Amino acid sequence: MSGPAKAKRGIPQKEDFNEWYPFIVEAAELVDKRYPIKGMDVWRPYGWKAMRLIDGLTHAEMERSEHEEYRFPLLIPENLLEKENRLVALLKKARDEGVEPEELRIDEDEAGFKKEVYWVKHAGENELDIPMFLRPTSETAMYTMFPLWIRSHADLPLKTYQMVNTFRYETKQTRSFIRVREIHFFEAHTAHIDEACASRQIDEDLEIVGNIMAAMCLPVLISKRPVWDTFPGAWYTIAIDVVMPNGRTLQVASVHHYRDQWAKAFDIKYEDENGEFQNCHQTTYGMSERLLGAVVGMHGDDSGLIMPPKIAPIQIVIIPVLKKGQEEMVNESASQLANELRAAGFRVKVDSRDMRPGQKYYDWEIKGVPLRFELGPRDIDKNSVFAARRTGGKTPLDRSEIITLAHAQLAEIESELIQRAAQHMKGKTQPLPELIECDGKWTVEGEIADGVVFEIAFDGSDAEAEIIERTCGLTFLGDAVEAYSEPKPCVITGNNTKRRVWLARTY
RNA sequence: GGGCCCGUGGGUUAGCUUGGCCAAUACUCGAGCGUUUGGGACGCUUGGACUCCGGUUCAAAUCCGGACGGGCCCA
Numbered sequence: 001m002s003g004p005a006k007a008k009r010g011i012p013q014k015e016d017f018n019e020w021y022p023f024i025v026e027a028a029e030l031v032d033k034r035y036p037i038k039g040m041d042v043w044r045p046y047g048w049k050a051m052r053l054i055d056g057l058t059h060a061e062m063e064r065s066e067h068e069e070y071r072f073p074l075l076i077p078e079n080l081l082e083k084e085n086r087l088v089a090l091l092k093k094a095r096d097e098g099v100e101p102e103e104l105r106i107d108e109d110e111a112g113f114k115k116e117v118y119w120v121k122h123a124g125e126n127e128l129d130i131p132m133f134l135r136p137t138s139e140t141a142m143y144t145m146f147p148l149w150i151r152s153h154a155d156l157p158l159k160t161y162q163m164v165n166t167f168r169y170e171t172k173q174t175r176s177f178i179r180v181r182e183i184h185f186f187e188a189h190t191a192h193i194d195e196a197c198a199s200r201q202i203d204e205d206l207e208i209v210g211n212i213m214a215a216m217c218l219p220v221l222i223s224k225r226p227v228w229d230t231f232p233g234a235w236y237t238i239a240i241d242v243v244m245p246n247g248r249t250l251q252v253a254s255v256h257h258y259r260d261q262w263a264k265a266f267d268i269k270y271e272d273e274n275g276e277f278q279n280c281h282q283t284t285y286g287m288s289e290r291l292l293g294a295v296v297g298m299h300g301d302d303s304g305l306i307m308p309p310k311i312a313p314i315q316i317v318i319i320p321v322l323k324k325g326q327e328e329m330v331n332e333s334a335s336q337l338a339n340e341l342r343a344a345g346f347r348v349k350v351d352s353r354d355m356r357p358g359q360k361y362y363d364w365e366i367k368g369v370p371l372r373f374e375l376g377p378r379d380i381d382k383n384s385v386f387a388a389r390r391t392g393g394k395t396p397l398d399r400s401e402i403i404t405l406a407h408a409q410l411a412e413i414e415s416e417l418i419q420r421a422a423q424h425m426k427g428k429t430q431p432l433p434e435l436i437e438c439d440g441k442w443t444v445e446g447e448i449a450d451g452v453v454f455e456i457a458f459d460g461s462d463a464e465a466e467i468i469e470r471t472c473g474l475t476f477l478g479d480a481v482e483a484y485s486e487p488k489p490c491v492i493t494g495n496n497t498k499r500r501v502w503l504a505r506t507y
Numbered sequence: 508g509g510g511c512c513c514g515u516g517g518g519u520u521a522g523c524u525u526g527g528c529c530a531a532u533a534c535u536c537g538a539g540c541g542u543u544u545g546g547g548a549c550g551c552u553u554g555g556a557c558u559c560c561g562g563u564u565c566a567a568a569u570c571c572g573g574a575c576g577g578g579c580c581c582a
Contacts, residue, residue: 010519010535018579026518034517036558038576171508173578321545358546376545386545473582 011366014302017246025176025296028305028367039174039181046367047292049313051184054291055163057215057310058186061208067159067188072141074164075120075132080140087233087265116168134167139233139284142189143266150280153193153272157201161188161285177293178250178507184289191268191280198257198281202238205255205285206481209240212287216295217308217417218242219425221249221453221502223478226465235259241477241504242294243428247451249477249504250297252290258282298421305368306390308417309410314349316341316406317369319360321376334375337385337402344403365390370413371406373397391416432456432503435471435491442471453477453504459490459497468492474503 011027012019025031030047043051062069117133135141142160150158166185174180188205192198206222213220225237231254240253260279263269268280299306309315320334334350341348349369351360357374364372374386384396387405391413397405432454434445454474458465465476468491480500487496 022578033577036576319545323544327544354544356544356546356548358544359548361546363547374545378545 011302011304014245014300017244017297020300021297022176024300024304024366030292030296030305031176033176037181039170039179041176041180043184046313050295050307050311051289051292053311053313054212054216054295055186057212058163058287061211062161062188065159065204065208067161067190070142070160070162071164072135072138072145072162074134076135076141078131078133080144081133083143083265084140084233087261091233091261116170118167118169135164136166136168137185137286138162138164138166138187139189139262143262143268143282146191146268146280147266150191150268150270153270153278156191156193156270156280157197158191158280159188159201160190161186175293175507177289177296180289186287188283188285190283191263192282193270193272193278193280195259195281198259198283201283202255202257205283206238208285209253209255209287212291213240215308215310216291217414217421218252218291218294218298219418219421220252221477222481223502224481225254225478226476227462229476229478231256233258233261233265235261238481239478241502241506242298243425243453243504244294244297244507245424247428247453247505248507249453249502250290250294250507252294253285253287255285256283258284298424299417300368303362304366306417307368307370309370309414312368312370313347314364314367314369315347315410316349316371316373317360317364318348318350318373318375319357320350320352321357321374323377326377330375330377330380333380337373337375337399340402341406344406346406361388371409389413389416391420429453429455429502432468432472432491435468442467444471448472448474453502455480456491456501456503457484457488457497458492458499458501459495460492464492468503472503473505475506477502477504477506 010023012023014020022033025047026033028046029044030050031041032044033041035042059069117136120132120134121128146158149155163184163186166183168181168183170179170181172179190198190201192201209220209222219242221241221243223239223241225239230237234256236257238255239251240255241249241251244250258281260281262282263279268282269277270280272278295308295311296305299308307313318334318338320330322330331352334352338348338350351364353360361372368390370390372388372390374388376386379386379396379399382396383399385399385402386394387397387409388394389409389412397409428451430449430452432444433448436443436445454472456468458468460468468474469476478501480502482500483498484500485498487498489495490497490499
């Protein structure tokens, strides 16, 4: 195999994000894209470790919030789709008949991922009577079992989750972590006695998202998606987006409130305290490997990745600097240092490859190891360790207090990343140029800047939202969960509103 | 959904326009030996490629078609 890193001169500038990103995910050995199926990369150990550490954050949050982990089969028989289709039809009918129309937006073509599923139609020599599909998400599979498990109000809330791979037949351009055909997926599914309890679950989900994003030093936009962009069968969808370096937003998580629509379709009901049957109210919460994609995009620079310490597969790399005749002494000192750090809980690697130290520095910089310790005869003499932070800055550290100092260094890197990311977000958010109507035709005053997220006060209708989307060539992310504290005039109607809406080009 | 470009050792690439001299260029990389090691070391030895299928032709890396894969732009 090739070495872990390529020549620095070979790294595209991060400004050229469309070149930088695909280069870096391979050069940093996160994935190998040479597997001969579009959109299905091979996870390499370094990338998988990072993903597993991100998953670890999620598992910890699930544990804390008393969700339980399940593992559902990958294959789903076709006939189960019928229930889902019936649900969609039902919702459509409700909409057509004017029942809560704005709450029941359904696009039949999108419903059930019909166009995006992989099918298994043969097994051995036989054609299957009932074809099976690979889960694009697991509502159908899980809600087939929920009625068997939920009988009494005492069984609720049911809080489940699983981390599995899901499959979607993407025809558009694929991108590592961002748009793939086999998705490393997290999905939490809950069932509750009523709408209010389900709503409380949504609040908890948002708190969980907040914790996970904070651990990865990722600032996010949290917004309620417009009705036309609501998940099929959902009452509403709240999405979490990260602003990538090119200003495009990447949806990294979503939370759906289903009310009792799915429960009706799948007959998920419980007996309440009065002995009466009630439908459950449900929520889902999903995330994926896009989280890693966001980390790569948000924190990386012209020299490669920068891993936030909490998810860095290697937090500290130790480079022994050898001198002729003193190899053994230096190596021994390095491994002793490594052992001490490991005992204190750090993820540590000693790079004892036979090459020049400079070469190693470049290698680990591409991979984004946050802290590098150099250890040579000079340092050992002075009882110190020479530290270089991936975010910039070099300092000798007192060897005798190395554990404390290493913690401090990583904390400093973390806060530097948070600060940079916040700065990035701030710089990428702008007010929208003024919209002008003339004979029923809308135009924009000036240019729509590229690579930017726009924030507007908006109080218009769906139709007016569509006008804005068309006029500006942007996508409505939706209503910020944190609305304006003071009313502002809507860009279309001029009415005062606290509704704070984001528009962006999206992935 | 529409358009454009690309596919040569593990990686980057020359060759393709004008088919033969290509049993293929350079750098990098892998293996081995030696000297080295505080920001990309050097010497010697050695290893490794025309995406696949079909067509045109005496002859295809080169021309044509398709598949697969990669990339970009626009809706």
